[in-house]
Amino acid sequence: MPTKAGAILIGLTSALLLVPGLSFGQREQTTVPAYDKLPDWSGAWSMVGGTVFDRATQTGEGGAISLGVRSHPPYNAEWEALYKTHLDKRDKNLFPDTISNCGVPAGFPRHFNLPDLYEFVVRPEQVWVLTENGPNIMRIYTDGRKHLEDQWETYTGDSVGHWEGDTLLFTTVALKGYRDRDVILDRTGLVLSDKSHATTRIRKVNPTTIEVQMTIEDPKALTKPWVVTKQFRKQPAGTRIYDYGCAENNRNPVDVKTGETLVLSPDGTPLNKD
Amino acid sequence: MRTSYKVLLGSLAVAELFVSIPPAIAHHSGAGFNNDKVMELTGTIKEFQFTNPHSWIQVIVEDANAQKVEWSLEWGSPNSLGRQGIRPSTFPPGAKVTVRLHPMLNGAPAGGFVGAKFADGKTVGQWEK
Numbered sequence: 001m002p003t004k005a006g007a008i009l010i011g012l013t014s015a016l017l018l019v020p021g022l023s024f025g026q027r028e029q030t031t032v033p034a035y036d037k038l039p040d041w042s043g044a045w046s047m048v049g050g051t052v053f054d055r056a057t058q059t060g061e062g063g064a065i066s067l068g069v070r071s072h073p074p075y076n077a078e079w080e081a082l083y084k085t086h087l088d089k090r091d092k093n094l095f096p097d098t099i100s101n102c103g104v105p106a107g108f109p110r111h112f113n114l115p116d117l118y119e120f121v122v123r124p125e126q127v128w129v130l131t132e133n134g135p136n137i138m139r140i141y142t143d144g145r146k147h148l149e150d151q152w153e154t155y156t157g158d159s160v161g162h163w164e165g166d167t168l169l170f171t172t173v174a175l176k177g178y179r180d181r182d183v184i185l186d187r188t189g190l191v192l193s194d195k196s197h198a199t200t201r202i203r204k205v206n207p208t209t210i211e212v213q214m215t216i217e218d219p220k221a222l223t224k225p226w227v228v229t230k231q232f233r234k235q236p237a238g239t240r241i242y243d244y245g246c247a248e249n250n251r252n253p254v255d256v257k258t259g260e261t262l263v264l265s266p267d268g269t270p271l272n273k274d
Numbered sequence: 275m276r277t278s279y280k281v282l283l284g285s286l287a288v289a290e291l292f293v294s295i296p297p298a299i300a301h302h303s304g305a306g307f308n309n310d311k312v313m314e315l316t317g318t319i320k321e322f323q324f325t326n327p328h329s330w331i332q333v334i335v336e337d338a339n340a341q342k343v344e345w346s347l348e349w350g351s352p353n354s355l356g357r358q359g360i361r362p363s364t365f366p367p368g369a370k371v372t373v374r375l376h377p378m379l380n381g382a383p384a385g386g387f388v389g390a391k392f393a394d395g396k397t398v399g400q401w402e403k
Contacts, residue, residue: 102327116354132353133351241353242353242356244326244351245325246326249323249330250327251330251348261306263306263346265344265384266346271346271380271382271383271384
C-alpha cells in the first residue's frame with residue numbers, strides 16, 4: 001500500500017511523463033514563427049532578366065519569342081521531342097501563350113518567370129507571392145500543415161513549408177502541368193507533366209536581391225532533378241503596383257483553330273489575316 | 275486595302291530603319307510584327323487606349339490617295355508605362371505626331387510602338403535609339 005509520500009511521487013512522475021506530450025503539442029503551435037523573427041521582404045520586386053525560364057541553359061540570343069532560343073531541361077526523349085514541336089510552332093507564331101486569353105493563372109513554376117512586378121508578403125502562417133502580371137497569387141503555408149493526400153491538381157499546386165533561418169523552404173505538389181495544354185513555363189514552349197513537383201528555397205541574398213531556387217522533379221518528363229534559379233531586384237521605395245485587368249482590352253486573343261496569336265483592329269477585325 | 279498600304283509606304287517616303295529594338299510586349303508573343311524593321315509615319319492621334327494588358331495608340335495617317343487610314347500601335351501595359359511617367363494624356367487626341375513602329379509582317383496598318391515625336395519636339399518612347 002503506497003504511503004502518502006509515495007502517492008505524491010507517483011503523481012509528480014505522472015505529471016512529468018505528461019510534459020513531453022504537452023510540450024509536443026506546444027511545439028506544433030510554435031512551428032509558426034513570431035512575426036518579428038521573420039525576414040523583411042517588403043517592397044516591390046522585378047524579375048532579373050528575360051522570360052526564358054532556364055537562362056542558365058539557354059542557347060541562342062534574345063528572348064523567348066526569338067527564333068533559335070531554347071533552354072535545355074533534362075527531358076527524356078519523349079518530352080524532348082514534344083518540346084521540339086513547340087519550338088517549331090513558336091517559330092511560326094503558332095504556339096500560343098496560354099495567358100493570352102486572360103483566363104487562367106500562370107501556374108507554378110512559371111509563377112516565378114513573369115514580367116511586371118512582384119510582392120513577397122511574409123506572415124507567420126503563410127507567405128504570399130503576388131504577381132502584378134495576371135494577377136497571380138501563390139500561397140505557401142508555413143503553419144505546420146501537410147499536403148493533402150488526396151489533393152487534386154491545379155495550376156499553382158499546393159505549397160507547404162517552413163523557415164530555416166531566413167530561408168523559406170517549401171514543397172509544391174499537385175500541379176496540372178501541361179496535361180490540359182494550359183500551363184507553360186515560357187514562350188519557347190517549355191512544359192512539364194502532371195507528375196511534376198518541386199522543392200523551392202527563397203532567401204534574400206542581399207538587401208536588394210531575393211533569390212528563388214527551384215529543384216523540379218518530374219518522373220514523367222525529366223531524367224533527373226532540374227535546378228533553376230531566378231532572382232528578383234528590389235524596386236525604388238514607394239513604387240506602386242496596379243490592377244492588371246487582362247480582359248480590359250485584350251486585342252491579342254488566340255485563334256483557337258490555329259493557335260495563332262491575333263492582332264485585332266479597334267473594331268475587332270483580325271489584322272493578321274490576309 | 276492592303277495594296278493601298280503598300281502604295282502608302284512607298285509614296286510617303288517612309289523611313290525603314292533596320293535596327294533591332296526589343297518590343298515592349300509582355301502579354302503575348304509579339305509575333306506578327308517585324309521586330310527587325312522600324313517604320314516611320316506621320317499623322318494625327320485619334321485615341322490612346324491606356325489599358326491592360328497592352329496600351330494602343332490609334333493614329334490617323336493619310337495615304338497616297340488622300341484616304342485616312344487608322345493605324346494601331348501596340349505598347350506596354352499601363353502599369354509599367356505609368357511607372358515610367360506615361361499617362362493617358364501623353365497622346366492627346368488631335369495632336370500631330372510622327373511615330374516609329376515595328377510593322378506587321380503582312381502589311382496591315384498596325385505594329386509594335388517604338389517611339390514618337392510631337393510637333394513641338396517632345397519625344398516619347400525609344401525615339402533616340
